[in-house]
Amino acid sequence: GAVVSQHPSRVICKSGTSVKIECRSLDFQATTMFWYRQFPKQSLMLMATSNEGSKATYEQGVEKDKFLINHASLTLSTLTVTSAHPEDSSFYICSASLWDYNEQFFGPGTRLTVL
Amino acid sequence: QKEVEQNSGPLSVPEGAIASLNCTYSDRGSQSFFWYRQYSGKSPELIMSIYSNGDKEDGRFTAQLNKASQYVSLLIRDSQPSDSATYLCAVNGAGSYQLTFGKGTKLSVIP
Numbered sequence: 239g240a241v242v243s244q245h246p247s248r249v250i251c252k253s254g255t256s257v258k259i260e261c262r263s264l265d266f267q268a269t270t271m272f273w274y275r276q277f278p279k280q281s282l283m284l285m286a287t288s289n290e291g292s293k294a295t296y297e298q299g300v301e302k303d304k305f306l307i308n309h310a311s312l313t314l315s316t317l318t319v320t321s322a323h324p325e326d327s328s329f330y331i332c333s334a335s336l337w338d339y340n341e342q343f344f345g346p347g348t349r350l351t352v353l
Numbered sequence: 354q355k356e357v358e359q360n361s362g363p364l365s366v367p368e369g370a371i372a373s374l375n376c377t378y379s380d381r382g383s384q385s386f387f388w389y390r391q392y393s394g395k396s397p398e399l400i401m402s403i404y405s406n407g408d409k410e411d412g413r414f415t416a417q418l419n420k421a422s423q424y425v426s427l428l429i430r431d432s433q434p435s436d437s438a439t440y441l442c443a444v445n446g447a448g449s450y451q452l453t454f455g456k457g458t459k460l461s462v463i464p
Binding site: 270272280281282284287329331335340341342343344345346347 | 384385387389395396397398399402441443445450451452454455456457
C-alpha cells in the first residue's frame with residue numbers, strides 16, 4: 239500500500255515559537271495532500287488541502303497566516319505552526335492521495351504540545 | 354452541508370462474533386466511500402473502500418453500500434480483540450478530493 243511518513247512524531251515547544259511538520263509520500267507521487275487536526279476524543283478536522291505548486295485551500299476558521307502550508311513537490315508538504323500557543327496543542331495528521339484514486343493514505347501523525 | 358453520521362458507540366461484541374458498523378450520509382452525489390480504523394493515539398488506517406452498490410469483501414471485512422438509502426456499512430467477521438478501535442466512515446462527492454468523516458464508532462471486542 240501507499241506509505242506516508244510524517245516528521246517529527248512528537249514535539250514539545252514553548253509558547254511563541256514556530257514548529258514545522260513534514261509530510262512525505264514515500265512510494266508514490268501525491269497530487270494532493272491534506273492536513274488534519276484532531277483533539278482528544280474528537281474526529282478529524284480538515285484544516286487545508288494542498289496541491290503541488292499552488293497555494294493551499296484552507297477550511298473556514300483556519301488561519302492561513304498561522305498555519306503555513308508549503309507543497310514544494312509531489313512527495314513533500316510542510317505545515318508550519320507559527321507563534322504556537324497552548325491552544326494549538328493537538329494531533330496533526332497529514333494524508334496524501336493519488337490522482338486517479340480517491341483514497342487518502344494517512345501519515346502517522348505529529349503530536350504537538352505547546353507549553 | 355455534507356454530513357456523515359455514525360453511532361458513536363461503544364459497540365461491544367464478544368470475540369468471534371460479527372461486528373456491524375453503520376454509516377449514513379447526506380450528500381446524494383457522493384461517489385466514494387471508505388472505512389478507516391483508528392487505534393487510540395494513532396492515525397487512521399484505510400481498511401476498505403467501496404464505490405458501487407453491493408458488497409465488497411476483503412478477508413474478514415465486508416463493506417456494503419446502498420446509494421438509494423444513502424447507507425454504508427462494515428461487517429467484521431470473527432471479531433478479534435485486536436479489532437478494538439474506532440472505525441471512521443468517510444465519504445467524498447463527485448469531483449471532490451475532500452473526505453467528510455463521521456465521528457466514528459468505538460468498537461470493543463471482549464475476549
